[in-house]
Amino acid sequence: MTRVDGLSACPARLAWLHTVVGLALVAIFQFGPESLQTPVMALVLVLGMVALHVGPRRNLAPADRTPWRLIRAGGYLFIVASLIRAAVPSTVATPPTWIAFIPNSFVVPAYLCIGYAFSVMLRRRRAADDDPARIDAILVGLAFAFLTWTFVIAPSLVTAGVTSYQILDALFPIIDVVLLVLVAQLLLAGGAQKPALWLLTAAAGAMFAGDLLYSLRDAQVVDISQATVNALFLVMFVLIPASALHPSTGSLVEPQQIVVSDMSRLRLVVIGLVVVVPTIVTSLVPVGIIANDLIRAALCALLVLGTLARVVRSNNSRVRAERATRRRATHDALTDLPNRELLSETVSRWADRATDEHLEISLLFIDLDRFKMINDHWGHQVGDELLCAVAARLAEQVRAEDVVARIGGDEFVIALASPSHLRLAESLADRLLIELAHPFELSVGDVAISASIGVAKSTGGAHALELIRDADTAMYKAKGSGRNAYAMFDTTLREQVRDRVKLEQALRGALERGELAVHFQPIVDLASEELDGFEALMRWNSPELGFVSPIEFIPIAEETGMIEEMGAWLLRESARQLLTWTDTRGPGARPLHVSVNVAVRQLRDGTLVRIVDDVLRETGLPPNALWLEITESGVMEDIEAALLTLNALHALGVTLCIDDFGTGYSSLSYLHRLPVGIVKIDRSFISDIGLTGANEPIVRAVLAMTHAMGHRVVAEGVETETQRDWLRDQGCDLVQGWFYGKAERPANLKHWIERTVPA
Template identity: 65%
Template sequence: MTHVEANGQAPAARALLEFRLHLGVGLPLVLVLLFGPEQASSPVMALLLVQGLIAIHRGPHLNRPADETPWRHIRHASYFFVLSSLLRVVREFGGLPDWLTLLPDLLTIPAYLIIGLCFMVMLRHRRADEDDSARIDALLMGLGIAFLTWTFLIAPNLASDLTGSQQVNALFPVFDVTILVLAARLMLSRGVRQPSLWLLVLACGALFTGDLFYCLREALRVPVPQSWVDTFLLLMFVLLTAASLHPSMRTLTEPQEGVTRDLSRGRTVLIGAMVIFPVGLTALMPPESMASNLIRAALCLSLVLTVLYRVIRSNNSRARAERISRRRVTHDALTDLPNRELLTETVTLWAGRAAGERLEISLLFLDLDRFKMINDNWGHRVGDELLRAVAERLTQQVRAEDLVSRIGGDEFVVALAGPPSERLGEQLAERLIAEFNRPFSLSIGDVVTSVSIGVAKSTGDVHALDLIRDADTSMYKAKSNGRNMYALFDASMRDQVRDRVRLEQALRGALEREELAAHFQPIIDLASGELDGFEALMRWQSPELGFVSPVRFIPIAEETGMIEDMGAWLLRESVRQLAEWTARRGPGARPLHVSVNVAVRQLRDGSLVRIVDDALREHGLAPSALWLEITESGVMEDLEAALLTLDALRAMGVTLCVDDFGTGYSSLSYLDRLPVGIVKIDRSFVQGVGDNGAKEPIVRAVLAMTRAMGHRVVAEGVETEAQRDWLREQGCDLVQGWLYSKADVPANLTAWIDRAPALSEA
């Protein structure tokens, strides 16, 4: 326990102890006052008054509330109460002149006003003003008590010949009713009901009871014992001052979390009683003076109108809560656009009347291109800001009868209906593609993001969820075609999706079932014709689907995240195989390397460096023997994160390669930033060399550029001697391709390991 905690708990424990002592002494003394001998009443009263004054000073000092103002008010009210009580004692013994006989009673009035002010401050701190039901229920209680007070106390007193002192005493219940209403609001307001709050409310009840007895005794001459009056008034003083001692008094000046409760049985009975009794009494009691009857009627009418207002407000609150709840269910919290549920309902509704009205429903499924880069570079706050800006722009581009919805992440769907001849979907898609070329003005400046759109149509014969799925499918087609475009759905896409799902399901678990295999393709040193190393390639032989091309399953593995485990397996298997081949060749042989492709997800995964280090250490392989191939486009998706991983690998001694150079960004500035040592020219460029092809100048420029930057070059896809010879003449360092060998299993590559053949032998 820290020193601060100890200091905070000690006063609280002390306050709780003094609270228990206060009630343990005060309540028995109140009983003595009620049932004890009359000679003991004066010393007991004096003791209770002194004890209360001590408590009202000690409580705020020990508990340290956030705002002492209400307790300061109670302290000042206590002074008036004590002074009034002492003067009453003096008056009973004839110690006050006639013109001061009203003074004890008049001094009580400021005490009432100050206590009322105390409750108002507490209500403001607890934010109870926001709780209308508590205000209404408290008003009902006040009106009911006011009716009873007027009927049985005030009206009879005003009708009789009373002295000034008696008339003042008859008005005390009016102040009590006001204080009770404020106390009721404090109790009925939403929030935690702590012991201090209960003590304050009980004190108000005791005050009302004591003043009622006092009024009956002094004004109406009802033979109420003085001990009853003294007992309840001093009980009020004990409870009121005890509330300041309990540690929970701090909560009375703190904002309270709203706790919505069902209308309890007790609260229901109380509300009913406050209405039924006054109305019943009004009907049963004989008529009195015109003024008295009008006041009673006004109070009854106020009660009825208050109950009516409560019923109306309760119904409206329930309806408003249902509307808010419905909106939360059907609208996106970030953009306030309709969500998938409302989209589905709307499309289903349109589909029901599409055939009869000859309407064509069009759905545009929009996905922001490379939205993850924005989140990663500037954070989710900027990403959310962009999503809201996109929502606003989409809303501006559609008709009032169209529906723009956000169904998750950076995916939006626009639904529209109209005559088939108008091609509304295609026209809107073209317009949106153009609109997204305009930058979005965000807090970080202007941001440009393109969008891929899938368009699906229906005349009402397709289920809403199926139409959304078809639009989603065509959106992926637009992305695969190069992004920043739209694609129109056709039935063949549905077959492609079905095949893709089947392929994905079969791929899951393929690694555990040992269906994956590592194949290796030799890489040749052009200058010497000797074997320099191998590129490791992943192959999949499915029992269900047969041989599956990497072109088909690698993209699925990357999208689903399976590539991380599969890539780690290929890396470990490649290192193990190279270590085995190196041991077979023996010392003194030319060192070989193995080149392994690294997916984008692996670059983002911080564990790649550890996986590489563990594999090299386990098989005793030099880091320089491992080449890791990365693609330009993959690195550029999150350049800063990729550079952290690449720099760590380069520092370890691993050789880094840019794969498929020329097909991605192909920027000298990017290439200069990457810590690579090898550049691999894509096979699509190599195919056109050696026969005066159009791509020879491109390859020649790449070779010159990379040589100037100190990088070695590997040409992929070499299939003819003409290609080989031309590349050798241009100074290309390494080649691989079917001219030498296809990628094969290790068992079929032992001749390369044992003979290490030169080019002429190949």
């Protein structure tokens, strides 16, 4: 709900001031001179109607004012009835005559307006359909109806000379009982019980008391003045407008967060009295007219049935709450698929009967490829939308007895139990790869993805968690094979995982222990055969594992995030070493550069630009002497995000290189958007050139197009004189490879630093 002016526009003190002044006027009306009764009543009615106009307008949005419009209409009808009674005294004569119908014809619709207003408040405020407040309030209403019938209406009906007017008056308390039932539901339904609700409750109580005394007076059961009855109605006219004026009136039409708790002692006592009191009264009051006794019996029966319904509903609510709690514990909140816990329970249950029934349990571990790109590009809301769409598509591809679970992030698992000869898992994996490759229609348009699937099987011996782990391991094999594929688990994979964990543990702390080193490979100018610079390469020599290939430890460093710290260290060490070599060569020598690889994770890290800037400031290295190599595939995974970082690095003055060009997306169309100065052709295209190899046209095309864009080209993996000569003839700018030398420690590269003439 949207407030118009909020609490500041209609402060609580205005409501309390209205209440104090109004009740003071009611006291004057009741106990003051009779001559003041008429003007005081008029003043209370006017103040009340003004408050009913002002309060909702200041505290509520127009859409929330409907209940108060109804109450305001009822107020005007009450005023018309009061004016008629004041103008025609015979309408309030005791016993009443037919003329009493005239003011009552306005009072009855007034009650209907107020009752409907209360029901609208209740409908908007109540949060749960099975809230026990409904039955509790009805029980309270039935008890009041029983007592009112027994002690008010029934005596009126047996009074000598009773008229239809007296019967009508006697029915007003029953109408008030209905209003009390609605107000009782507002109170018992829980939620915020703020002053506006208490003021409304007190007003309903005053209305009931006034009608009750009015009926008893007309039935000549009690001797009470009309002024006392009117005073109670004036109290109602003070408290209901005060409720409208109070800032908390918004809580009467706002859905409340209901917290179902155990039945309080007070509510238990009230319900007990509701059942016990009518039973006692029925036992003590002597038998009278058969119609009267039948109505009392019917009301008692309704009370018993209502109590029974209360017990049944409470029990059903508890069962539903337990089921809901169980479902929340065993199902994913986003997709409503079973979670890891329910999946494990199901697989364990199947495993118990797998041997006897000759079943094979199969698990398909499904991981969405590059799902992070979806979240990074469109946001988590679209990512969640995609996950729900994937869940629905997976559920369409399985049998009713299979289980589709989401166990976290973008990871899903499908569990199957079938005879081993059916090969259901393999056929399902093939079908899922095809289905998931079809674009998903999301709010941002069609989104295409792929998936990597790992399949693990068991005939009942493996534990559920072990089977999930094995399927997860096989999934990583599929992802490592190029994604959009599935792989079967075998025991060698488990050994590979064990080795990988061992490698990861050894890599942690390798930098602090001084196990990492920087090796440098020369990069040569083809035209002059002079040294142009070096590529810095990280090497790891572990005391426990020995020399570990970068092909093994760099991917682990990237996956675990260790590459960020290791990459920053590599950058600093490379810059310092280049400065040392520059000082050794002296002034006048050809300037050198150092080329440092930047991992994809570093490229996404917002601190890369700051780290590069800090290194340049700390070492004083000229920015153009630092080359940063970024893989083509790393840039293309999220080109828009990569461009932000690359443009910031370019602004620092460093030279940017596209490494391994041609092995990823081969996106020459994107190359003009990237602020790069160097393109490095991957060694896989160099291996057969000069021998009329199949890659020669590709290399010629790359050289022509990159030169046309103003970029220089470095050819990697040059190992023979033939390759060098062919590249020189094609106009390649720079080369590196074993023909000139492998990557070495700085101490082994003195001959390159001291060299002044071409080889």
